[in-house]
Amino acid sequence: MAGFRHVVMFRWNESATEERKRELVERLTALPGAIREIEAYHVGADAGLNPGNFDFAVVADFADRDAYTVYRDHPVHRAVIDECLTPILAERAAVQYGL
Amino acid sequence: MAGFRHVVMFRWNESATEERKRELVERLTALPGAIREIEAYHVGADAGLNPGNFDFAVVADFADRDAYTVYRDHPVHRAVIDECLTPILAERAAVQYGL
Numbered sequence: 001m002a003g004f005r006h007v008v009m010f011r012w013n014e015s016a017t018e019e020r021k022r023e024l025v026e027r028l029t030a031l032p033g034a035i036r037e038i039e040a041y042h043v044g045a046d047a048g049l050n051p052g053n054f055d056f057a058v059v060a061d062f063a064d065r066d067a068y069t070v071y072r073d074h075p076v077h078r079a080v081i082d083e084c085l086t087p088i089l090a091e092r093a094a095v096q097y098g099l
Numbered sequence: 100m101a102g103f104r105h106v107v108m109f110r111w112n113e114s115a116t117e118e119r120k121r122e123l124v125e126r127l128t129a130l131p132g133a134i135r136e137i138e139a140y141h142v143g144a145d146a147g148l149n150p151g152n153f154d155f156a157v158v159a160d161f162a163d164r165d166a167y168t169v170y171r172d173h174p175v176h177r178a179v180i181d182e183c184l185t186p187i188l189a190e191r192a193a194v195q196y197g198l
Contacts, residue, residue: 005141007106007156009194042104044196047164050171057106057194059158065146072149093192095108095156097143 003039003099004062006071008092009054016088021045021056024084028058034076037067054093061099068096102138102198103161105170107191108153115187120144120155123183127157133175136166153192160198167195 012021025043032038040061046053062068071077111120124142131137139160145152161167170176 004146005143005156005158007108007158009106009108009192042196042198044104044194044198046194047103047196049164049168049195050193052193054192054194057104057196059104059106065148069148093108093153094149094151095143095145095153096148097141097146097156099141099143 004065004068004096005099006058006060006062006068006094006096008058008094010056010085010089011091012055012088013090016055020084020088024080024088027080027084031071031077031080035071035074037062037070039063039067054091065096065098103164103167103195104198105157105159105161105167105193105195107157107193109155109184109188110190111154111187112189115154119183119187123179123187126179126183130170130176130179134170134173136161136169136173138162138166153190164195164197 028043032041038060043058045056060071062071127142131140137159142155142157144155159170161170
């Protein structure tokens with residue numbers, strides 16, 4: 001195994017203004033500077049090509065599952081979830097898998 | 100933009116035997132050999148770390164959205180979906196986004 005990947009998608013609720021989504025993206029993209037276990041981190045809004053898609057995805061790569069759990073439970077990450085994600089979240093889908 | 104990413108997750112239905120899941124993985128991992136637009140392709144079963152997760156994820160990277168749509172609509176890919184995925188699929192979640 002060459003690494004461990006965390007994949008998560010969100011659907012927004014009716015509180016998800018452009019400003020709130022922009023703030024979430026800013027806070028998420030700052031995480032690799034705060035949590036050294038993150039090896040790769042790519043977030044993005046759905047491109048709108050296919051009906052029924054979720055609204056947003058995060059793909060984050062780590063050396064192993066322990067490094068992922070450091071990220072998952074890191075207080076800087078939890079603060080972004082509590083302050084910027086949960087208030088605009090309608091639905092979440094996630095998978096973690098070995099690369 | 101340095102590329103275009105397709106992320107998809109599945110939940111299995113009650114027909115998803117180990118043999119059928121193994122066959123799906125074999126057919127999916129053969130796609131990069133058949134569809135030259137695929138630049139990176141990583142599939143995996145959920146590691147079981149977190150409750151409520153989906154069962155399986157695919158992350159596929161392409162040069163741009165046109166290359167992704169070639170993959171999406173490619174007959175070899177559609178055959179894998181029809182023959183190996185749809186019969187064992189309960190739920191699907193997807194996002195495509197620019198890298």
